[in-house]
Amino acid sequence: MTKIGLEIHSQLTKLESKLFCSCKANYREFEPNTNICPICMGLPGSLPRLNQKAVEKATIIAMALNCSTPEKIAFFRKNYFYPDLPKNFQITQLNIYGDTSVGGTGILMVGEKKIRITRVQLEEDPGRLIYEGSSEKNLVTLVDYNRAGTPLVEIVTEPDFENPREVREFLNILSDLLENLGVSDPSLEGAMRADANVSIEGGNKVEIKNIGSFHDLEKAVHFEITRQQSLRSRDIPIIQETRHWDDKRKITISSRSKEEDLDYRYFLEGDIPWIKIGNQVKEKLKSEMPESISSKKQRYISKYGIPAQVADVLSSDKFYSDLFEDAHTKENAKEIANIITTDLMGLVDTREKRAASKLKPSHLQEISDSIQSGKITRNSAKNALYEIVKTGKKLSDIISELDLGNVSDESELSVIIESVIFEEPQAVEQAKSNPQTINYLVGKVMQKTKGKADPKLTLDLLKKKIR
């Protein structure tokens, strides 16, 4: 049997400041080494000043993953040398001397399958190393400390996955969950990273590190399983080791480093006292937690009668569900859900498009109202939506600018219908004997009106004229 375990690192990108200082948690917009201060640079004499909000967010994550949460948490030092680590130790958490991380054991369901969470811990992200130069000779390593000290949550799972597909499903669910909690934006570059460990047939465990994206993670796991199976079939022993993912060649390579032998000399971080997270605090955090994805989905189905599949799409994407929540009323809920999951989806399918989108919840209300009152057709609504996302103009302006208004004037529509009847004698005959086929004629009218014909009026008029 194949066993796969994961170690996921998620930045708390929604926080204002770093874990131990007031530099920005969003380091991405800065010139190298400008989002720094004595604390995150580990200058002599500086001390960590714990960001309480980070503790709260991490605790919320632990609770959402159904983890046990201890009464008191502590921080530890993980001592190792690396140029991206300003202090040459990382402030992190540890459960070796009792459960003192923000989260203990928990469970996340992937469909019907239980994935056990080992622990959730809060720690600081190191800086970034940038390698430049084309040849061995002029190779330089640059260090950018803008990221150093940003809050990171590590989520460790038991080796409960049996194949790469389960890994992918888990990561999708987890990243939706983190986004829904409002703690992280997983679509940001480097906001979510993962390492994996793989073993087959109860053999040695192999760690895979350096995996840049979730997409590659699935590939890396797949490659590693195949590699181990092929070794086994040739009776070559699988050694316990750390392998690095080579993202150009798409293979794992033995890192041959002493990494496994590294002794981190963990000990309590005395500069941060133990933090009590009592039941009162936990209750408060729980009450402030956003509604879970599954509960949202249930509500959409039972309260508004939205089909399960639509409710699923709507609830698992925070961008969509936020729009829906702000736009819907009891009456238009189904229509709004429909507009979002059928028409809007293709328009805002990337992070950049979402950021650039000018669409407001009020736009969705306008569209829904206009469809229901017969001002525009569903088809025109789609064209209008495209314009709104681009320009943010009011729907009424777009209707008149692009002439999207319904052709609902009876005499105007009658002329068009007459011409269709004239051009399609065969279809007219068919419709007379088989009323089902009248839709073909409706389609023709739509073609002539570029989809603006009021569908109900068109059908009524057609029926009248054919009879």
Next chain:
Amino acid sequence: MNIKISALQFTRDVKSGNISAEDFIAKTMEHIKKLDGNLHAFLSLNEKAVDQAKEIDKKIKSGEKIGQCFGMPISIKDNICIKDTKTTCASKMLENFIAPYDATVITKLKQQDAIFVGKVNLDEFAMGFSTEFSAYGPSKNPWNMDYVPGGSSGGSAVSVSAFECVASLGSDTGGSVRNPASFCSTVGYKPTYGLISRYGLISYANSIEQIGPLTRTVEDAAFMLNLIAGLDPNDNTTVDNNNEDYLKDINSGIEGKKIGIIKEMIGEGINSSVLSATKDAISKLEGLGASCEEISLDMIKYSVAAYYIITATEAGSNLARYDNLRYGYDFSVEGYEFNSYIEKARKKFGPEVTRRMILGGFVPSAGHAGKYFLKALKVKSKLTRQINDAFKKFDLLISPTVPILPFKIGEKINDPVALFLIDINTVTANLTGKPAISIPYAISNGLPIGIQLIANSMNDKLLLQAAYALEKTVKLPEVPL
């Protein structure tokens, strides 16, 4: 003008117009320049000190609001950051480190119009008890230049003792304020852990060390504490003291107080004049209405070993950042080859720091932690339990600050018993977080002896009251400069 006055006397004299800050600072700077060639208390001087004093005088004349220090000249141990000032830790590693920010204690003292006359000597990164491990040479004991001033805050003690300033800030990890205070006949006070912010104090063993004042009088120590104690958002380990006024009621006396005489701190190897000074102090306290009784805290016999293991572990981590990439960088970027780099990475550390870094890599390492580091933590918590129990019975504990007299510079101490004795009486207060103070008590053959009082956590006020009472029973000769 007399510069041999207490800090509080200085503030009263300047406030009343008896003296000007400028005259006093100018005279002090002159005095430093005259003496410090021999004493070597200072690593760097504030050349703007006299100008700053002029500004203070101007403020006083114009009736502007003025801080409680009135331009008081203070020296600062060179492991505490003052903005735009070199902060070397007496190490070659930080030879050119200019702090870009003020330590919290510095910010507070600046707000009170203190003047920092200079940065003073210490054992490299505060590791030592004689200043002989300073990369810039030892300081000398003003009572006898052949002797060490104690350490690691030796420069602080010398500067106060030799009237090169009216008060100093040191740091105390295992006695580093109290030991030199005892050796140089000044008051040296380590407050309850967390009472004074460590922000800007360059860490050696952060879980047990505190900044503390060295002063001429107990009142001055209380005054300094008033200025620098309290919660600091920049140091999560600080505790709220509700703006306690430590000077108020300092003369309350100690009548009816119960004092425990720590048996393990007057045991084997103690110098006979230190022992008799201690006995004398005890009888003085009894004369003032306290009752004294011997008490045994047997974990003390393991305290020094535990202290060295814990401090080495923390130092190994705290000093890991000084890796020759970011500090102490001394070869060109071109050809920065990894192996040659690694070889030189820690070269700028002196022998004692190197020793403790190596120890710090070993004692908490996998396979050894159980035998050393975790055992040391156990000693720490057992010792804390014992001393907490003792404070159920006693208000205060007493011992000599150091059971031996100051020793000669260069007199290499290799005898393990002697080494043990230097630290044995001071480390307990650090390992347990309790406040402790050294009060100048006697002079034996021209060498000072200090008495240590220890109180329970956050009982700093009581401790200062008792120290004040004891101080009033002695009259000591002036330092023979």
